[in-house]
Amino acid sequence: MFSVSDVSSLEDKQPAFRIFKPWWDTFMDYLTIIMLLLAIFGCSIQLYMDETFCLPHFKKADETKGTKPSEINSTLKNTPGTSDGRVTKLFNWQYFFVNQICYGQIPWFTRFFSYLILFHTVVLIICSNFCFTYPKTSSKMQQFLNILQKCFQSPWTSKALSTAVGVDASEVEEALERQGTSGNDAMSSLNTDASTLKIPTRIHSSTPGSGSSLDKNDAEQAKALFEKVRKFRLHVEEKDTIYKFYAGQTLFKTIHCLVIIGYFPAYIYVVDFFNICEPNAISLVFYTTFMCTYTTARFIGKMALLYLGLVVIYWLLCIHTIFWVFRKTLKQYSFEKRGENQFTDIPDVTNDFAFMLHLIDQYDTLYCKRLAVFLSEVSEKKLKLLSLNNDWTVEKVKMHLTKTKKDQFELYLFMLQGIPESVYDVTELQILRLELCSNVKISNKITQLDQLEEIWLSHCVTEVTPSALMWLRQQLKKVGVKYVSRDEIPEWIYKLIQLKELYLTGKLAIEKKAVELESLKGLRSLKVLYLKSSLSKLPSTIIDVAFHLLKLCIHNDKTKLLSLSILKKMVNLTQIELHNCELDKIPTAIYTLSKLQVLDLKGNNLTKIEEIANLQYLEKLSCLKFWFNMIKTIPPTINRIKKLEYLYFSNNQIEVLPKVLFSIEKLHYFDAHNNNISIIPTDIGNLKNLYYLDLGYNKIETLPDQLFKCNKLMTLKLSNNLISNLSSKISKLSQLTLLELQGNNLDKLPVEIGQCTLLRHSGFVIEQYIYESLPSEIREKMGGT
Template structure:
């Protein structure tokens, strides 16, 4: 026998799931409990009291049947008399039983009744059956199994099975493996979200913002009220005295006092809230992919409804079979001498009453199930909108959810809507950004930021912040900061407090979604001089970039790893002070927006990723351009558009595919050109017309395919820097001695075996790069280069160094690049001179 506790445990769900039980599930829970107890009660009574009592029927249909009924109902073993009143009672009893018997036995009992009515006049004694007690017990048991209907015997067990089916159906979605894990996770997260201190703080901040807005709206009304009050006070001194004596609080102070206190979060609370945001994000992405929970709940509700219909149908069918009197015909005449027995079932009356109660509870249960189905199909439970919560909580970005996530929230709303409202805080990116900002400001204090401030190569104070959730507020307290670099900041919000950074001139934004408030933008427009932007798509360029009216230098760096084409930056018309424009991208033509600043732009740098730059006609409009760099643009010739840039001073065509430079003669019209960089190309020869570039001071031809240097090259008397490194030169012409102003000369990585003695007439040489050649000896005339500060002789075929190196007083050991054994072979006094420290700046790479 099962105890009530053991059976009820089948229905008990975990207490943590109570928030997912709407009122109808709770109502059905108690109804099922009542039905369960009813089934157990009937079963217990049936096991202890269920039995039938039977008496035999004689073969005579008149006096014998009358005597049998008289003896079984009213006679004892010694009493042989009966009163006429008892016979009347028996007649009435049999009349009632006739109504509950089947139609086949109605006629027989009518005959018996009539015989009983007539027998009172003729017979006053009952009929003995002469059966033993054991025979009566045997007949009772036989007739219990033969004559008693099966529903009378098995009703409590069927009721118990029905109730268990209903209970299992109610809890199946809590137990099914593919849904229980999601439900448990959801309930766990929901409870933590409800109890999280960040939830309270977020709601407090919202209430504070709403109070502030109401205060702003009422400022006008308050000012009018104060004016009226002042007028009244002037007119009535007594009123003024009364007002001063009363302890009333002004309305403005009251509104400020009504602002709820802000909850203070410690580090543990903030970390917990941060983890909750991540858990909610992952749970949402996991649960929104399917609607299994919704379907399972619908299926189990349908199963309960069908179970109710099944119970109702067959119970009503078999309920009429429960009667008090039954006619039994067991095949035991050879044992008892009687073939027919009449039996009474002592539990019939109780079973009928309990069955009616069970049907009533089943009907109530079924009606609730039908309502549940109506609710499931009437409302769109696979979508959940936070529209009302967005209005109340001032969090406009709380997203709408779908599928199982939406269904779970709908179920929670039936328990308490406050749960879903608080849960929505952790779906909001605005709320998450506020938490991140709170944590960021607490972690990055002014003291910590000051430790990260460095002095860069330009002798400017610089701060570099990378991969943070936002800009710490303490950054704006660094009033002496000149360069601010922000790299991969999730939400770079520049606040009006930036006005305190009066020294800020340069701003770097790498992969940052930047939001600038109006007051801060005004400050940047007035003070910012240089802006570096690195982005994946040109749409990531902030729109406020094009309104920085005092900006002088703009760097647009397109992330080439993103493999997206940069179309063009926006209009530059408002950048009236822009002097330098740097574009690092994969352009096929120069952006048309450059024409907006062509009249006052002095420097243009284009660094392509190897994409061929085709259209350059826009260069003709840049009349004031002084520096032009077209690097890695796959140019095959020098663009003709360059020849119209009369103010051009520095031209850099690095890393292109230029093979011939015959057009160089056209450079003679560029009277301001002093620097020409044709390095990292495919140039095989230098035309003799190069001598027309009489004002040229810097010429970079390194990393090409030159084999000879023409004599015309050495007619450039103003040439100071000449770099022909990493070519295929075997000889340096003696005409190199004509370059009396030469200060930097590099022939590293060629095939030189000796140097012309005329080279050492260039007494202004400060840097001489001769490494990676095949030079066998160094002339003693090296001592003529008294201004030499840097000498590279490494990886040559030298067997010694001339002692005249000691005459190069500015040359020191640190700037003498040579093998150690050659330096060790020098006289000791020469080594001592070279080892002396000097403050002279080393002149390397033409700088």
């Protein structure tokens, strides 16, 4: 046996699908309840009173031949009792026999009417609730109800709403109270499941002062709800299953009612209390015709008319539902058109999600208004920022501060939901780095960071308030932006009038078509422009800063840079880097840059640089970088560049170093590692100012004694060559601090190396066993063991 509590618990677990029923569906449900009660009552009456009582007709068998039953029935109605009062002389068992036979001759509609309307009513009930029982639709509705319950749940929902919306909690409460009793009834309909669907009848407002704060647990629940709503929306918007099932069941109900209305009137007239019966049992009862009374005929006739009236009303409601389903665009729901809340960023929803919102809109618009908050990106951003502020205290921010090599305080924030408010309280901050941070909005409080000079953004979309921008225009000196699409480059960086250096890293081309930058006219003080991209030509907007630009860096990711004529307008340029631009010669536009000091052509396709002689007219040129190319020979005209101090030829295919190279008196930095050089010319002794020499990863076998005349050498790198002997004259290199000899054919080292007083073990790179061949006192002097 089942206890009462078991039955009640089953009732409690029924889903609260009532909110998905518009007023017409609710009215139809009440009509079906009346129909069902009518059918049950009719079935009960027929079960206990469904019988016939028959008497012989007043005519004898031979007298009734050829007489129609309707005429006999009419005659009987006009003749009270029998005409002659004769005695029938029939026994009781004969009457019982005739009653049973004549019951079968009563019209079928009369006998089965109650069961028929019970069948029709059950079909309508099943069809009306099919959406709520079919798995593919009921599961979505149940999830929607669970989410809706969380949107109303207290206390954290009220705090999240009041904070995210930006209004006081009392205003939220007043808005709810204005909904009236309809809102209370709507929410109480969701209380059917005590464990999962307990939605309060009103949202509790937070206490004064708590509306601006949210504890960590409540904030995490709110963020989880935003994510749940987002995932549910993506899942439900894929199909329009609920809409199709609702429309289908409405059409079925309409057709079903139309069938009932069509055939019921044709059968109602046959329901009669008096019925002529011819049992064809004259040998047993001696009469051919009997007049029978059907006990429930009058009741069935009235009930049939009542039921037909209910079905007509039901059918009219179905017609109204069809008009609503197919006339309106129910597969799209726009919050903006309804003006249901103060948010303007709530997107239009489609398919099943939109249809469910249309359904609950008919029940109570309060649900859509509360759900809309959790569809708003603005609301979510504010809530996440609130949680972020609670988590990141001033102490935590200071723990993440680091010092750069330039003794600057730097803060690096990775994958945060905005900038914590506590950052603005760390006044010593000088460099701010943001990577993969979302919802970044720089507020007015940034004016507190009077030491801030640099901002670096990596894949972050940022917004700046007007007053904060006014301050940043005068404050920032260096900005770097790493982006995937050009939309990630914030527009406000083009308005920083005091900006000195701008670094942009990302794609500035779409399908090999150049994409222009915004106008750079606002960057009046820009000195350094760094572009790491895939450009076929330089953006024309660089002209805006061409006159005052001092350094231009183009890192082009192995994309051929076709046109460089714009360089001619950069008359004040002192440094230029053209890396990986697929250049096969030195661009002619460079020869016009009279103030150029550094030319860097790393990673191009240079094989010959005979035109290097044209660089002699650049009187201030002091640094040439031709590393990572395919240069085989250094032209003898290189010595015409009189002021050359730094020369980079590493990672090329050079075999011979020309003697004229060592006639450049001012050369003090020479890097030619990773080439095919086999001989160091004796003229290297002419480089009296040389302090850095890197010839590692070549094929050098011997070192000329003239090398040790370069007594200003501080760094000498000769690793991975074929050197078998190191001269004792190395002692002349008294300024040597870094010596690399690993990967050669050396067996021992001269003891005179100990006279290099500045050389320490940490700056001496060589195999350990060779190092240990030195006397212990020398090793101790070098700081080794």
